[in-house]
Amino acid sequence: MAEQFRTCPTTGLKIHKPAETLIRVNAVAAVVCLLVGGLAALLILLTRWPAVHLLNEEWFYRLLTAHALDMLIAWIIFFEVAGLYFGATVLLNNRLPAPKVGWVAFILMIVGGALINYTVLVGEATVAFTSYVPLKASPTYYLGVILFAVGALTAVLHFFAALIVAKKEKTYEGSLPMVTFGLMCAGVIAVLTLLHGAAIYIPTFLWSLNGQWGIPNDFFPGIDPMIYRLVWWGLGHPSQQINVCAMVSMWYLIATLTTGAKPLNEKLCRTAFLLYVLFINVASEHHLLVDPALSIWHKIVNTSYVMHLAVLASMIHAFAVPAMVEVALRKKGFTKGLFEWLKKAPWGNPAFASMFISLMGFGFVGGITGVTFGTEQISIIRHNTWSITGHFHGTVVLGTTLAFMGITYYIVPLIFRRQIFSETMAKLSPYFFGGGVFIFANAMMFAGGYGVPRRHWDITFAGASIPFQFDPTVFFFIALTGLGGLLAIVGGALYVLNTVASVFIGKKIQ
Template identity: 55%
Template sequence: MNTNNDFRICPDTGLKWHRPAETLIKLNAVAAVVFLLVGGILGLGVGLTRWPEVHLLGPDTFYQVLTGHGINVLIFWIIFFEMAVLHFASSTLLGCRMAMPKVGMGAFVLMVLGALLNNYAVMVVGNSSVMMTSYVPMPADTLFYVGLILFAVGALINCFLFLGTLVIAKDDKTYEGSIPLVTFGALTACIIAIFTIASGAVILIPTLLWNLGFVSNIDAGLYRLIWWAFGHSSQQVNVAAQVSIWYLIAAVLFGAKPLSEKVSRFAFLLYIAVLQLASAHHLLVDPGLSSEWKIFNTSYAMYLAVMASMVHGLTVPGSIEHAQRARGLSAGLFEWLRKAPWGNPVFSGMFLSLVGFGVLGGITGVVMGTEQINLLIHNTLYVPGHFHATVVIGTTMTFMAITFWLVPILFRRQLIMKKLACLQPWIFGLGMTGVSLFMMGAGTLGVPRRHWDILFSSSDGGFEFSAAAITMMGLNGMSVILACLGGAAFCIIVVGSLLFGKKIGEDEKVGDVMIAAPVTDEEYATNKAAMTIPGTLGMVAVFFVAFVLYYFINWKYLAQTWGLS
């Protein structure tokens, strides 16, 4: 039986931490940051090699480092962090005990083991420079696949523990009515994760058997179809998790309630309902698939997932604006935003992430996911440019922002170097915006992704990309350095705080306000303007105009290339 000793009430937030869950949240978060550090250093190598004047690494090392960079940051950092988010959104937010924490520990060990084996194959054995996608029939080391499979099994176990914890909370009646919106968002992430990992098993297990010689052939087209059901759906897990954290930050910093529970929850549901089909937009110029199939599956029958993200893009800042106006910051269009806590990295990180994800990542994702426009973009540097906006500015910056909030209340340590922490989202965000923009710019001019030598200096009869493309690769390299400084600042602050930050006793207060009082119905009632969120509507209107213009510019650009019929 559980006793009260198994729980700790946070003096700052009132959150009820189940101690075994708390331990697992800490472990998963720390593992995440370790892999972010490794992957980030490898990313610096990639960026400096792509800078034509620097061209740091040799070809073997470059492809090896590029593989390791992708897997460590895109898979290990993000998924370890998501495991922490799942446990937090279930056990902590619902104030209940976690289901089977010992199994959770086993899952954690499996994931660490899997991540280490995969890294061993890529970085130490060195015969697995196959990129994150490991497209057949290019072979990798057996341990490469075994590592990924073990990691995925661990993650799958954590998903089921999350669901089990929801059942416990319901049984123990630790909450009334419906689960909170943040937990609901985490639930959608969990459901998509289960689909994702099932797809991963369907393709990685046969690939392992092929690698071991039990299966003679894996069809290259089929591999891509199923692999992307895994590879892309996992990005939808990230979106669901990161949007949940946006709502969490709006709640803890502003006491904001969602504009409408119904709309926000329905938008989350759309992610589950339609995102599974998302592998199609990676296959728009693949042989053997019909245009009807491509159009239906990229538009998810009507771009429903894009619509869901556009709705969250309004409701998150909208709920903040609503709360700020209710508290009296209601002058003009933007007083609520101007007087937001920009000096707090939890807010600035989250808000920059929201804008960068929507404007840079969202718009470009739809453009390149259009069947015919993909002819201009497929496998160019535009692709990594796009996903550095979604996965790095979006997911990673959001996770960094919430980490600054979690260090004091979870790890009971004061943040060190608070001034640097305030700057961190700006440094990292600016650097990553450059990375994203310059890669997309070079990609538009045809520069290929996953390519060591875009000057073709080592091949006879080479090709010269335009001077603008080469310049952009230099600017990309400089942006990489800036982003790495921001990433390093994050790692130094977090690891430094855990090791050397001033300890905070369990009953001691942090000192700063860690959770804002919810805005009351009376406060909301004072804000009687006809339109409660004019500033947010203005921002989404600008976003929308940019979206429409950029979309049609790309059709114009497409019309200039060779005729294809």
């Protein structure tokens, strides 16, 4: 048993080797997906920019579908699985109870992801991320999503098993570290989310079989589009809450690693995580505010009282993370005035910069807009406009993705035992990426305010039989979106190149 562990010379942490390998492969898969999704992002961006309008409509909608799946699902979930294994083993001095199960989960996710990408790229699943029925993809698409989800669920359950093992074998003292606690909350939400996913993707898969592979046309009845929307968003929105929980956990982890900060009051922070678990799932109803079928009081109840308790949780983290950093930095002697600690914070450390930009961006760009757009009247103005795209790039790109990028600068030396290839690239990347997405997301939201739709190949309506022209102001905001997007892509490319270079040719750490 003992030979399965090694001790990290820098941190003194005990690392379970089979867990380490699984963390590695999942992290590598995540970065590969980020690369594929990022290339799609570049092409989509250059198409939505009317001055360039690069792709034809077919490829635009294909890559739009692939971009969403590779980023929102593949990149983030692979990274989260790596994070879960890390939180349940390295941080707890623990082993992964069944590495083989970890490999099964990984292979399921890889096969699922490959099936999704293949089906979308050959043009048999141009249904956008939401695949609203009666839009229909080839069965292999839904099968890919299901396989990926089963793999992810297996990984999450494996994580819970590891927590139980750690508890039984008393590998750690006292309470779970807060990062692991946060990841556990993410895990609970993940199980709920994936069950919703099964509830909608399995019937949709069966329905897509009608008339395929020699199966009769009336094999499975059609799916009611409203029921589809209600259940699908039980997957679609909560899956982003897994990201929120994982991202906040990374904030605490990075704050500790970069400044030595400790949470000021664990009760407060942990209660905030619990608020996410208890109250955030129903928030998915705000996607349905301007839908028929659901009564207005049903909509109001679900998007007001409970949702705002989850908002309270974010408000608590928004206080607790900067506060713990401030206390730690003041202890180091940066006590002049109100803000010396902030000025002298380790801005040159890419992990710290990523964490802080992620925190500010998630709150001010993604969070506030999410809460406002999710109200009844404002939803009428913003629903399905580009503002929504702007909002969620504020949460999952500026927030989650940047936080995950930040922690990479610690995972590479600790888990891959390689030095970061280029410090300069690492230093620049969070500012390019964060600044770019900041401009991009805000410009999108302004354009959306004028009614510019999301998921649209040509907002000049050149081919339409009835002409329509937007207020010319929107073209200014679209150009700004383009420039911000390019800047973000430069930042993202720096991150991917640097990470890949570090993993393969970075200097080995003994």
